[in-house]
Amino acid sequence: MIDIKFLRDNPDVVRASQKGRGEDVTLVGQVIEIDEKRRVAINEFELLRAEQNTLSKSVGAAKGDEKTKLLESAKDLATRVKNADVKRAELEAQTQNIALQLSNVLDPKAPIGKEEDFVVLEHVGTPREFQNFEPKDHVELGKLLGAIDTERGAKVSGSRSYYLTGVGALLEFALVNYAISSAVKAGFTPVIPPVLVNPPAMEGTGFLGQAAENVYHLEKDGMYLVGTSEVPLAAYHMDEVLPADKLPLRYAGYSTCFRREAGTYGKDTRGIIRVHQFDKVEMFSFCHPDQAIEEHQRLLQWEKDFLNAMEIPYRVIDVASGDLGSSANRKFDIEAWIPTQKAYREVTSTSNCTEFQARRLNIRFKDADGIKAVATLNGTLVAIPRMIVAILENHQNSDGSVNVPKALQPFLGTQRFELV
RNA sequence: GGUGGCGUGUCUGAGCGGCCAAAAGAGCACGCCUCGAAAGCGUGUGUUGGGGAAACUCAACCGUGGGUUCAAAUCCCACCGCCACCGCCA
Numbered sequence: 001m002i003d004i005k006f007l008r009d010n011p012d013v014v015r016a017s018q019k020g021r022g023e024d025v026t027l028v029g030q031v032i033e034i035d036e037k038r039r040v041a042i043n044e045f046e047l048l049r050a051e052q053n054t055l056s057k058s059v060g061a062a063k064g065d066e067k068t069k070l071l072e073s074a075k076d077l078a079t080r081v082k083n084a085d086v087k088r089a090e091l092e093a094q095t096q097n098i099a100l101q102l103s104n105v106l107d108p109k110a111p112i113g114k115e116e117d118f119v120v121l122e123h124v125g126t127p128r129e130f131q132n133f134e135p136k137d138h139v140e141l142g143k144l145l146g147a148i149d150t151e152r153g154a155k156v157s158g159s160r161s162y163y164l165t166g167v168g169a170l171l172e173f174a175l176v177n178y179a180i181s182s183a184v185k186a187g188f189t190p191v192i193p194p195v196l197v198n199p200p201a202m203e204g205t206g207f208l209g210q211a212a213e214n215v216y217h218l219e220k221d222g223m224y225l226v227g228t229s230e231v232p233l234a235a236y237h238m239d240e241v242l243p244a245d246k247l248p249l250r251y252a253g254y255s256t257c258f259r260r261e262a263g264t265y266g267k268d269t270r271g272i273i274r275v276h277q278f279d280k281v282e283m284f285s286f287c288h289p290d291q292a293i294e295e296h297q298r299l300l301q302w303e304k305d306f307l308n309a310m311e312i313p314y315r316v317i318d319v320a321s322g323d324l325g326s327s328a329n330r331k332f333d334i335e336a337w338i339p340t341q342k343a344y345r346e347v348t349s350t351s352n353c354t355e356f357q358a359r360r361l362n363i364r365f366k367d368a369d370g371i372k373a374v375a376t377l378n379g380t381l382v383a384i385p386r387m388i389v390a391i392l393e394n395h396q397n398s399d400g401s402v403n404v405p406k407a408l409q410p411f412l413g414t415q416r417f418e419l420v
Numbered sequence: 421g422g423u424g425g426c427g428u429g430u431c432u433g434a435g436c437g438g439c440c441a442a443a444a445g446a447g448c449a450c451g452c453c454u455c456g457a458a459a460g461c462g463u464g465u466g467u468u469g470g471g472g473a474a475a476c477u478c479a480a481c482c483g484u485g486g487g488u489u490c491a492a493a494u495c496c497c498a499c500c501g502c503c504a505c506c507g508c509c510a
Binding site for chain 2: 042045046047049050052053055056057058059070071072073074075076078092198241371
């Protein structure tokens with residue numbers, strides 16, 4: 001949620017941000033208008049309440065006729081207080097309601113435009129030339145290696161489902177182990193969070209807004225399945241005040257992620273690029289707002305380190321304003337080269353949510369200047385299926401066997417995946 | 421799932437319907453003492469919101485949400501959470 005005081009002082013900045021995102025600009029005016037009314041209502045209520053507090057005290061002290069008389073007027077005042085309070089509560093709720101619809105204020109450096117208007121920041125590595133053979137896609141390779149079984153996945157769980165078997169399963173463990181051990185080396189606290197969360201956690205992280213249709217909701221229990229461990233990691237410190245000298249607090253969460261993938265019919269229907277369930281190691285940082293931009297760069301660097309270790313060519317893009325999540329003020333995606341698609345495809349993503357998410361979740365820090373909202377940032381260290389796709393396709397040999405990146409060899413005990 | 425107990429500030433822990441932002445202790449900060457420290461002594465120490473340039477002032481907050489009352493941390497109801505015991509269970 002946006003800071004209403006900031007909005008009051010800088011309405012044009014917020015308007016420009018909304019415009020850049022292609023979102024409703026008139027919300028800004030609506031908030032200002034209702035906020036005005038809200039403050040008037042607060043004032044009315046508080047004046048009446050103060051009067052009531054004084055009167056109530058004198059009722060306690062009074063005796064006999066005096067008391068009967070006072071009670072009479074106190075009763076009348078009580079109803080007026082109640083009415084003023086109801087009005088105040090309504091306006092507070094309305095203000096909140098509209099303010100929550102506003103997205104985070106864009107970083108001025110974020111490219112303005114729609115999804116396709118991203119800016120490529122850099123290319124790392126060179127897409128491999130397949131001289132003597134036609135590269136196979138990951139579905140075919142997965143079958144040859146006994147690593148991925150999408151047919152049985154569909155039989156048991158429908159479309160966009162799969163089994164990782166044999167070296168596929170082993171590859172997941174290796175990726176996770178490599179990711180977690182490098183995260184621990186970098187100072188992250190490894191975390192296995194709950195994936196079933198309650199409404200405050202889900203709402204607080206901002207996933208029940210535009211992204212709501214992609215969330216699995218267990219109505220009987222009033223719970224949600226998370227689409228990323230960002231949710232339980234962010235909510236971990238919900239309603240807490242963190243000591244400033246402990247910042248940044250960095251967590252690496254390993255969890256299963258659930259996504260309905262509503263509205264993606266026909267997109268990536270083949271293989272495991274877009275699935276309903278996958279495992280992921282996610283980095284999450286709570287830091288001082290003044291440090292957020294640097295921290296964002298660090299997260300990006302750790303993501304790049306991972307891709308480098310996997311020996312996969314990729315590019316880094318600065319995601320355009322229209323394609324940012326509502327909490328992010330800037331986002332960098334890493335896209336790995338997928339040979340059979342002759343395209344770069346998203347494998348990781350890191351967002352700077354500044355204080356936007358923390359304000360909703362009520363996560364603050366305390367230093368000499370007082371108590372303020374922290375900044376939160378997140379970034380993918382490794383999303384398993386997409387990384388498997390990238391590894392299989394980029395490191396395949398003509399017979400369908402696949403070379404294992406050096407970094408993973410200690411975890412797998414082999415240099416090469418052979419056909420089954 | 422059943423029964424019982426409990427939820428108060430950074431923590432422990434008092435709290436009779438009005439005198440309660442809330443005793444006491446601990447912690448923390450500052451000061452005195454000291455060569456320095458510990459101990460001791462003294463002072464201070466919640467958050468959010470409204471108004472105000474500020475000093476300050478007003479209001480709200482005792483798990484959450486309702487209710488009773490002129491007045492609720494205190495009484496009533498619902499929910500959530502924690503603890504104990506029983507039942508079931510990987």
